[in-house]
Amino acid sequence: MTTERYNPRDAEPRWQRYWTENRCFEAREDLSKPKYYVLEMFPYPSGRIHMGHVRNYTMGDVIARFRRACGYNVLHPMGWDAFGMPAENAAIERGVHPKSWTYDNIAAMRGQLKSMGLALDWSREITTCDPAYYRHEQEMFIDFLAADLVERKVSTVNWDPVDNTVLANEQVIDGRGWRSGALVENRELAQWFLKITDYSEELLAALDRLDRWPEKVRLMQRNWIGRSEGMRFSFALEDEAGRILGERLAVYTTRYDTIFGASFCAISTDHELAKRQAERNPALDAFRREVAALGTSEETIERAEKKGYPLGLYARHPFREKVRLPVYAANFVLMGYGEGAIFGCPAHDQRDLDFARKYRLQVVPVVAPKGVDAASFAIGDEAYLEKEGDETVLINSDFLDGLSVPAAKEEIARRMEAMKIGERRVNYRLRDWGVSRQRYWGCPIPVIHCTSCGIVPVPKKDLPVTLPDDVTFDKPGNPLDHHPIWKHVKCPTCGGPARRETDTFDTFVDSSWYYARFCSPASARPVDAAAAAYWMPVDKYIGGVEHAILHLLYSRFYARAMMRTHHLDIDEPFASLFTQGMVVHETFQSASGEWVLPVDAVQKDGHWVHAKTGEPLTVGGIEKMSKSKRNVVDPEAIIERYGADTARWFMLSDTPPERDIEWTEAGVDGAWRFIQRLWRLVNEAVREGSPGEPAGVAGAALELRRAAHRALDAVTGDLMNLRFNRSIARINELGNALSAALQAADRSEPMRRSIREAAEMLVLMSAPMMPHLAEECWRQLGHAKPVVDTAWPKPDAALVADDCVTIAVQVNGKRRDEVRLAKGLGKEAVEALALKLDSVARALDGRPVRKVIVVPDRIINIVG
């Protein structure tokens, strides 16, 4: 008897239609059920989905379908992070309008996502470039303004000369723009900032509560926030002649215990003092320019020598009357951190030491290992930094001599505070979030600049401020600024002529609250309180680790800002976060060095050649799929050829979800074969099996039942913990057991019932992962009600538990035998049995038994 092969091309669209027509995945608030909100990071509509999307959305879909089957009221929405520069680049390069480019891409990608058979609630689809979405963003911004969460300030910003826009600190990687890769320049601009630093402590402290986030991500955020405990204090300044100046120099340090080792002060070239001096000192001005030109990229920092320019000023040591520290403007002091000024202690800071050696400044050690003679303790080329566990004492430090570092800190802090020249202070590395972008394709910032009234928020009744469609991209700069009329408005307050803000929001603003909008995508308010109270927080958020800082930190801040402005009632938006690994693939290169697509690479006589030209290819490293290396496989082609279930199954098999997965042809074939195998097994089970309650079975029939219930038990636990690869291994095992039963001769009624039961369980268990095939199989098994409406089965505890166990028998820690015994047998009985074994006697080789360790139902170890 033959069974036709399973044909996904017929089955998949059919079931997708069924789910859509029956609105299976449209979520409604229902207080009678526990809710579960599963969300994958929404895509940028670049035009086509890539394998990273397939992996991300498959995982989310398995969770959504599994939770739904388990009785949860599941919210699983999808939307588009639709503002951003690729749309403008397309406009510049190809003359298409960013809007039509974006919406065409969305249409194409929506179709691709639908072909994956995802259990998404498409009725909640949101698009960030839709005024229906961004009007709420504008409304909230106005509320943020009123709540003092926004600041407009002129500051030195990171300017990307290629994208012609400002970048946030988080968007500068190794001194280069995160998108363009261009070396970032410093520019002075008036910008809008969201005051994320108001929440530094809060964002840091709350990380401890996020116990269902990866430790790695929490650590990265902790480091990014960069809390340090130190002191801010000031020096009296004097000039060359020793005349005291009216102003003091404030510095920040975490090592105030080393004050007696100070030999100079250094200020940033952007420090007010340096700027002022530069006005009448051309040499200093030249030095400032030189430093500014160097940039902040990794290479330049590595190579750059520590350089300083003496200002002719001296800082008086607070505890030693005669000591005067020369003040330099230095290239290694950052204006953005602390006070933009430091005191240098060369003995205990490598950077300060390099500087001191160059300018022949004193190097006085003030901390030394305990017991070392203070007079002979000298510093060579390396600063002395205490390591953890080192016992150290202060030396050469007057009243601090002999104290430990913490005690010295305490003493200095006490004295400085008494002298009223400084105080202990907590400092953060985190900077405020600059959100202004000089671009067209973003959400307009809803403010108006009026010459007489200053900054005036757009009245809420005038929202949304929509983007004009008639813009041109023929000259550099911001099209909104070039637009003939758009920016010219009347001041809402005085009615006089005014100018509309032409900057738009950083697109990370759009993605900082979309998770909340999904709760009530059509609400007239940004977020409907009742809906958010029901759905929030997101129970499982899935995406790439590349968003560990940017998006996830901004979202955590945004939820707090929305809370302050009464738009949301929750501070942590994502209760549990999962960061999935990348999809990687081999790279192929032709002799001329061109990258070759995997579809064009074929193996011939053990060598890789180009499928069309026959040209030999070299196989390169296995790397993240990327357009530049062309090592991409198009999901659409895979779905076309094998169906969505094959792609989904492959994505979940073998590799744990947090690790990088290598896409291989062999792996896809393997997934395809399994799908056909399951289809065959189910069809055979329909013929050979017998429906009915498989009660009272024994022997082989009972063993098959046990295998089924055990597999179900394991898969349930594994899916709960996102261990997809393990659950697939379990499903394979049950498939093997069912296959063996079908090969065997036993066709007793109990066996026929067990076969049927095993087949049904196999189908239900694999349904979250390959939903289309499961529906087909389920119908084949005679069920009128689809899998999508079928509850997750419950394993029978009696069948999961074993009444017999295999106990390993060890002698001196080495396995020598195993015995199969009734479960729960007492220690003495196990010991007596084991000691009678030939293998044990042989291994003991006549030695007397000294000790016996019995771990019930697991192992016995005989020590001889």
Place this chain on the structure above:
RNA sequence: GCGGGCGUGGCGGAACGGUAGACGCAACGGACUUAAAAUCCGUUGGGAGAAAUCCCGUGGGGGUUCGAGUCCCUCCGCCCGCACCA
């Protein structure tokens, strides 16, 4: 430089401190077939042996333990994040 993670067969990977290598891929042998594909059955960490069985084995070295892939110390290698942060 600072911080973190990871090293297990030919490969992806399993393994509450308790039988290392589940499951899959690849490879090899066999069945079916005129043949191939598909499918099914079997073998597959290394070494010795006809076999029973024994020895070795989770990056290297050391330690704790009746027992270590798992815990501790140390070295080596790879990967990731941050980086002139005072």
